[in-house]
Amino acid sequence: MAEVNPFASAQQEIKRAVSRLGLHPAVYEVLKQPLRELTVVIPVEMDDGTVRVFTGYRVQHNSALGPAKGGIRFHPDVTLEEVKALAMWMTFKCAVVGLPYGGGKGGVVCNPKELSPGELERLSRGYVRAVAEILGPEKDIPAPDVYTNPRIMAWMMDEFSRYKGYNEFGVITGKPLIVGGSAGRNEATARGCAIVVREAAKMLGIPLAGATVAVQGFGNAGSIVARLLHEMGCRIVAVVDSTGGACNTAGMDPVKLRDHKTKTGSVKGFPGSKPISSTELLTLDCDILVPAALENQITASVAGQVRAKIVAEAANGPTTPEGDRILNQKGIFVIPDILASAGGVTVSYFEWVQNNMGYYWTEEEVNRRLEEIMVRGFHEVVSMRKLGRDVDMRLAAYMVAVKRVAEAMEVRGWLGRAARMTAPRAEALPA
Ligand code: NAD
Numbered sequence: 309m310a311e312v313n314p315f316a317s318a319q320q321e322i323k324r325a326v327s328r329l330g331l332h333p334a335v336y337e338v339l340k341q342p343l344r345e346l347t348v349v350i351p352v353e354m355d356d357g358t359v360r361v362f363t364g365y366r367v368q369h370n371s372a373l374g375p376a377k378g379g380i381r382f383h384p385d386v387t388l389e390e391v392k393a394l395a396m397w398m399t400f401k402c403a404v405v406g407l408p409y410g411g412g413k414g415g416v417v418c419n420p421k422e423l424s425p426g427e428l429e430r431l432s433r434g435y436v437r438a439v440a441e442i443l444g445p446e447k448d449i450p451a452p453d454v455y456t457n458p459r460i461m462a463w464m465m466d467e468f469s470r471y472k473g474y475n476e477f478g479v480i481t482g483k484p485l486i487v488g489g490s491a492g493r494n495e496a497t498a499r500g501c502a503i504v505v506r507e508a509a510k511m512l513g514i515p516l517a518g519a520t521v522a523v524q525g526f527g528n529a530g531s532i533v534a535r536l537l538h539e540m541g542c543r544i545v546a547v548v549d550s551t552g553g554a555c556n557t558a559g560m561d562p563v564k565l566r567d568h569k570t571k572t573g574s575v576k577g578f579p580g581s582k583p584i585s586s587t588e589l590l591t592l593d594c595d596i597l598v599p600a601a602l603e604n605q606i607t608a609s610v611a612g613q614v615r616a617k618i619v620a621e622a623a624n625g626p627t628t629p630e631g632d633r634i635l636n637q638k639g640i641f642v643i644p645d646i647l648a649s650a651g652g653v654t655v656s657y658f659e660w661v662q663n664n665m666g667y668y669w670t671e672e673e674v675n676r677r678l679e680e681i682m683v684r685g686f687h688e689v690v691s692m693r694k695l696g697r698d699v700d701m702r703l704a705a706y707m708v709a710v711k712r713v714a715e716a717m718e719v720r721g722w723l724g725r726a727a728r729m730t731a732p733r734a735e736a737l738p739a
Contacts, residue, residue, distance in 0.1 A: 312604055312628050315393035320629065322396075325706035326714075328696055332727035335714045339399075342369040342392055348438035350416070352431045355424050362418050362431060366439045368448055369395040369411040372716035375446055376412030377402055377653060379453025379482075380435070380464075386415035394453075397624065398653070401646040403709035405685035407657045410713075412448050414439070420455045432460045436467040443468060445478035445664065451656050452482040462487055478663035481656035490659035492674035493652075498532030499675065500651015501622045503682040504643050505533075505596055506540060508618050511690065512641060517541035520557075520594040522616070524548055524586060525601030526565070526575050529622040529649070533598050534562035542596065546589045550601075552576030553584035555592070590614060599626035606631040614640060621645040636700045644702040646709065647689055654681050 319340050326336045350362040365388050368376040378398035381391070391413045399411030416435055420428055442448055452461055461483045468479045477488035485491070492499070509516050521542045523530045526549040534544050543559035551574040554560065560578060568578050576583055590597065590610050597616035599605050603625040606614065611627070611634035619635060620643040621627065627635065627642070635642050655678060662668050669677075693704035717723050 313389070313393075314603065314625055315389050315396065317625075317629050318393050318396045321702070321706045322400075322710060324703055325710040328699060328703065329707055329711055329714075331710070331714050332723065334723045334727040335710070335717070338717060338722060339370065339396075339710070339713065342367045342395055343371065344368040344442065345388065345392065346439060346442060347388065348435070350431060350434040350438050352427060352434050354427055362416055362434075364414065364416040364435045364438060365391045366414040366442060366448070366450075367391045367395040367412060368442070369413075370399045370713060371410035372713050372720060372722065373403060373410055374408035375410065375444075376448040377407070377409040377451070377656065378411055378413040379451045380414035380416070380456050380460075381453040382416050382418050382420045382431075382455040382460075384417060384419045386417045391415045394624070397646060399713060400706060400709035401650050401653055402657075403712045404646050404689065404705050405650045405654055405681050406688075406712070407654065407681075409449075409653075409657065412450070413453070414450055415453075428460070429463050432456075432463045433467040436464045437471065440468060440471050443479055445476065445660065449478070449656075449660055450480050451653070458482055458484045458489065478660050481659040483659070488659070488663045490655055490662055490674060491669065491671035492678065493655045493659060494528070495532050495536075496655035496674075496678060497529045497622065497649055497652035498536055499678060500654060500682045501529070501533050501598065501600075501620055501643075501648045502536035502540065503651070503679055504648050504686045505537065505598075505618060505620045507683060507686045508620070508641055508643055509596070512617065514595055514617060518543055519596055520545045521596045521598065522546040522589050522592045522594045523598045523600055524589055524605060524626075525599070525623065526569060527600070530598065530600030531562065531566050531569075533600060533620075533622055534565070537596070537598075538562050545594055546584050546592055547575050548584060548586045548589045548601075549575050553586065553589055554578040554581035555584035555589070556581045592616075596620065599623050602626065604628050606635065608634055611635050611638075614638070616640060618643065621648045624649060632700075632702060642701050643686075644705045647685055647701075647705045650685065651678055651682060654678055 348364045395413035402409040483489040519542045546555040591613035593615045596618045600622035606627040608630040611631035
């Protein structure tokens with residue numbers, strides 16, 4: 309399979325949205341690159357007394373709508389190109405659901421599995437000291453991403469608070485509850501995804517009671533989406549994780565599946581199930597397919613065989629551009645990642661709001677507000693899809709997001725007098 313460059317794919321989506329909306333080319337010129345990229349060197353004392361030098365990045369793609377927002381990834385394969393693409397996606401993920409944020413992302417090239425807890429803490433604190441000048445609740449608010457977690461967020465918040473000389477809980481989200489975390493954050497990505505699936509099913513006339521669901525990935529996002537859809541009446545017929553899969557057309561209980569995975573380390577071997585591979589799951593005859601694992605899973609060859617009616621992208625970038633074209637040609641309803649996985653950053657936004665107010669909401673309050681934002685976001689994208697004369701859902705989501713960012717840039721005077729903005733009108737859109 310040819311390597312797909314996520315940064316180039318994200319640029320293509322923006323270009324299509326700008327042109328479809330009939331916006332001035334200046335919009336694309338500003339959005340095609342991040343506003344700021346910072347590369348830092350982090351010397352860390354290892355447990356044996358030697359010093360190892362790590363490379364870290366923080367990228368702020370755009371801040372027209374508000375401070376940059378986006379996670380920090382600790383992974384051996386982190387590159388500046390990848391962090392730039394992820395920061396760009398964050399701009400549009402925040403904008404599509406109307407959050408007052410721009411997009412950012414960070415990363416450190418390291419393998420956290422090889423670091424002791426002490427080394428991991430010194431690295432986390434060292435990263436924050438290195439990028440502290442460009443962070444802050446009004447500037448750029450990180451969060452967890454791959455291989456970073458609430459504990460690391462607590463160290464990072466603590467280091468930033470030491471740098472400022474007072475507690476600055478609002479500098480980072482995804483923190484433990486005891487130091488300003490939000491109720492509902494852990495389930496938020498999955499809950500947001502389940503909400504948009506429910507809205508899509510309603511619109512397409514697919515009853516959720518008895519609807520068959522296949523979920524790729526059984527971690528934070530996948531296992532909770534499975535549980536929530538099961539609670540809505542769906543039948544979970546297949547799940548896979550990195551070690552194998554379980555399939556039972558009569559349906560499986562996701563809570564028992566979770567217990568089985570906790571006990572055995574895998575979903576495979578779940579009582580009453582048959583084994584299933586990742587590719588078999590993606591091409592299974594089902595109503596709803598939720599990719600919730602990795603990027604580039606629904607490639608051109610897989611897309612040709614997908615039989616689901618709805619594909620809800622809980623993962624970031626699970627479908628390649630070629631795969632996406634094929635899904636659309638087949639009339640499969642795709643809920644794109646920037647919308648389907650926006651629940652996590654939405655509750656991160658709530659965490660930041662609660663930190664800024666110093667007043668904390670109940671889980672019911674958080675879920676009620678998340679519901680409101682996800683439902684509105686979904687229907688705004690559907691309306692744009694109609695306004696754009698049936699563009700696909702991904703392009704429609706980018707159109708909603710790009711339009712918001714472009715309007716903010718225009719009123720702030722970032723685009724110059726030549727770039728007169730016009731709201732998209734159906735008659736202005738190419739057929
Ligand atoms: P996680 O590490 O908790 O779970 C990942 C799951 O994918 C695991 O069950 C793992 O076994 C499985 N997996 C890995 N490789 C696989 C393979 N080859 N085939 C099948 N399964 C495989 O991660 P997560 O937080 O659930 O994130 C999953 C996706 O959702 C990622 O793309 C992430 O960027 C995206 N996402 C997560 C959040 C969040 O808040 N957790 C927010 C937005 C987007």
